[in-house]
Amino acid sequence: MAELMYWEAIRRAHDEEMARDPLVICMGEDIGLVGGTYKATTGLYDKYGPERVIDTPIAEGGYTGLGVGASFLGVRPIIEIMSVNFAWLAMDQMFNSAAKVRYMSGGQLTSPVVFRSPGGCAHQLGAQHSARMEKVFMGIAGLRVVTPSNPRQAYGLLKSAVRCDDPVFINEHELMYNMKGEVPDAEYFHPLEGSEVTRPGKDITLFAYNISVHWCIQAAETLAKEGIDCEIIDLYSLAPLDRAGIAASVRKTHRAIIVEEAEAPVGVGSEVMAIINEECFFELDAAPVRVSARNVPIPYNRGLEKASLPNPNDVVQAVRKMLGK
Amino acid sequence: MTLDDKKRLLREMLFARRFEERCYEAYVERKIGGFLHLYPGQEACAHGVLEAARPGHDYVITGYRDHVHAIKCGSDPKAVMAELFGKETGCSKGRGGSMHIFDVEHRFMGGYALVGGPFPLAAGMAKAIKLKGGDEIAICFLGDAANNQGTFHEALNMASVWQLPVLYVTENNLYGIGTRVDRSTAVQEQYKRACGYNIPSDRVDGQDIDVVYEAAKKAVDHVRSGKGPYMLELMTYRYRGHSMSDSNAYRCKEEEKEWGKRDPVIILRDRLIDAAAITEEEYQVMDKAIIDEIENEIIPYCENSPEPDVAEVEKYVLADNDPWVAGGKQ
Structure with missing residues (x-):
């Protein structure tokens, strides 16, 4: 099993799918000649040419709509939106066209398109380049939302997303493109639904996704030294959320903390709490809590930025508090 | 066009007129709900445009004033009317409604209700045609007011840069809902706006089908021959309000009367x-x-058609049993 960086895993998925199917194309700003801001499409322009590796104008609504329109005729575009913040400009086409077309056409048309974009906060990019928008996408009927926490998922989720007939939004992370991890040498398709047990444990469940999985791994290591055994559930699918997987873990540990990089209101945490209430409320030994970002536009100043985002120590504190330690 | 073609077109246009008038009545009778935009x-x-193209072969997309475009592409008028009635036999199975007529079999790729939304979708269909190597073209019909959306500019720019086989038709009926074009638009001659994207364009009388046909033929030939996109502006007028909820108070009677004299x-x-091709009788x-066909066949068909089963309200949100959701067949 080879160790790849997150961006290399994404690039490999592109390459394999484009080699297999001439109707798989990719498009976005600077993805061709330049190879992509995060290198995820490096070398593809030379290999597949400008008709299939398309450098678009800086016009997110326009090129997203173009990709969606192409998908109506069976083309499978992988559309890179350079920063998830720019997806606001593309949402009309993502939501009103791609996500709704199957339903409003009575099943006649589908939009097998993949949107992928780096979300999350990097370092001092300021309010308009530090959005966590998964909460917006995951509330839209007809759109699948997945979010890889490691190179294996980044590779396998993109492979499955390209072949799936539904529109899929892949929420990547600005800080994770250079993260290394094992990726199977053989072709691998990651399920688009479900969740993964990153770390089994018996005392408390930490629900996490994307970068917050890594904060939880760090926190769990610290807490293990104190004799606290954390279970970490990786919610790589945000739409739909894995109701059965969430309930199964709460039935096992009876305590739940949701750790998210995003602001608390209307987010993954609130949704997971609702699912716990609906599926397994009486299994709880403590009220679930969220570890979330402060509800502010992300500031530029490094100190303020750090103060507005959660970190592994916040997770440790929340666990101790819940367990009365 | 031969005289026989023109006689057929007269029947088609008269059918479209009567169909839409009957929609109006059905709306008043509350058989049709929601928003209804008539043609x-x-x-x-x-x-005129579709006669010059290949309906059922070329891919057509439009806004919410979409019934007639679908029928001209080959849709069964019964299925279109049944859609307005919200029935399971509707072309979109009662899930779409008036603004979302779809008939993919006849390559009518839908009516969309966000003004300007179809511009990039049409460019995308043209991109797909180009990738697949077909001889189809994409045709996008929208009103003058849609051209003030950013999507118009973004899509025309890309269509030109990539020389996509797409024809943009502006049906300029002078009003964006209730706002007259001179109150909303700096350059009122819409066809001139294509110059900014190096796209050839033309503006002709949209009330005379012979004129529309000739201009459209030139436009369609241009696009189909691989010379890239084209924009055609047709000067026209809607005889009713923007939608059924429109009082139409923003237009003066003189203007309506003048355009009434130029009924297509x-x-x-x-x-x-x-030309002695047809008599008044x-x-x-x-x-x-x-009128008999509409009254005795189409309306009874719609009234007698079943409602969608409410147990199927969640059908068509996502693909059924897509194997890749579970990671394929590994």
Whole structure:
């Protein structure tokens, strides 16, 4: 099993799918000649040419709509939106066209398109380049939302997303493109639904996704030294959320903390709490809590930025508090 | 076009007129709900352009004033009307409604209700055609007011840069909902706006189907021959309000009267009568046969059609049993 960086895993998925199917194309700003801001499409322009590796104008609504329109005729575009913040400009086409077309056409048309974009906060990019928008996408009927926490998922989720007939939004992370991890040498398709047990444990469940999985791994290591055994559930699918997987873990540990990089209101945490209430409320030994970002536009100043985002120590504190330690 | 073609087109346009008028009545009778945008006055636009193209072969997309475009592409008028009635037999199975007519079999790729939304979708269909190597073209019909959306500019720019086989048709009926074009738009001659994207364009009378057809033929030939996109502006007028909820108070009676004299159905009828291709009596017989067909076949079909099963309200949100959701067959 080879160790790849997150961006290399994404690039490999592109390459394999484009080699297999001439109707798989990719498009976005600077993805061709330049190879992509995060290198995820490096070398593809030379290999597949400008008709299939398309450098678009800086016009997110326009090129997203173009990709969606192409998908109506069976083309499978992988559309890179350079920063998830720019997806606001593309949402009309993502939501009103791609996500709704199957339903409003009575099943006649589908939009097998993949949107992928780096979300999350990097370092001092300021309010308009530090959005966590998964909460917006995951509330839209007809759109699948997945979010890889490691190179294996980044590779396998993109492979499955390209072949799936539904529109899929892949929420990547600005800080994770250079993260290394094992990726199977053989072709691998990651399920688009479900969740993964990153770390089994018996005392408390930490629900996490994307970068917050890594904060939880760090926190769990610290807490293990104190004799606290954390279970970490990786919610790589945000739409739909894995109701059965969430309930199964709460039935096992009876305590739940949701750790998210995003602001608390209307987010993954609130949704997971609702699912716990609906599926397994009486299994709880403590009220679930969220570890979330402060509800502010992300500031530029490094100190303020750090103060507005959660970190592994916040997770440790929340666990101790819940367990009365 | 031969005289026989023109007689057929007269029937098609008159059918479209009567169909839409019957929609109006059904709306008043509350058989049709929601928003309803009617086409009377603009019939020569859809019919003239699509007559010059290959309906059912070329990919057509439009906004919410979409019934007539679908029928001209080959959709069964019964399925279109049944959609307005919200029935399971509707072309979109009662899930779409008036603004979302779809008939993929006839390559009518839908009516969309965000003004300007179809511009990039049409460019995308053209991109797909190019990738697949077909001889189809994409045709996008929208109103003048859609051209003030960013999507117009973004899509025309990309269509030109990548020389995509797409024809943009602006049906300029002078009003964006209730705002007249001179109150909303800096450059009122819409076809001039294509110059900014190096796209050839033309502006012609949209009430005379012969004129529309000739201009559209040139436009379609241009696009189909691989010379890239084209924009055609058709000057027209809608005889009713923007939608059924529109009081139409923003237009003066003189203007309506003037445009009423240039009724596209009457222009073609009179021309055919002058050419002795049809008599006034034959026209009346044709009209009565159309009204009878609508009244005795289409409306009863819609009324007798089943409602969608409420147990299926969640059907069509996502693909059924897509194997890749579970990671394929590994």
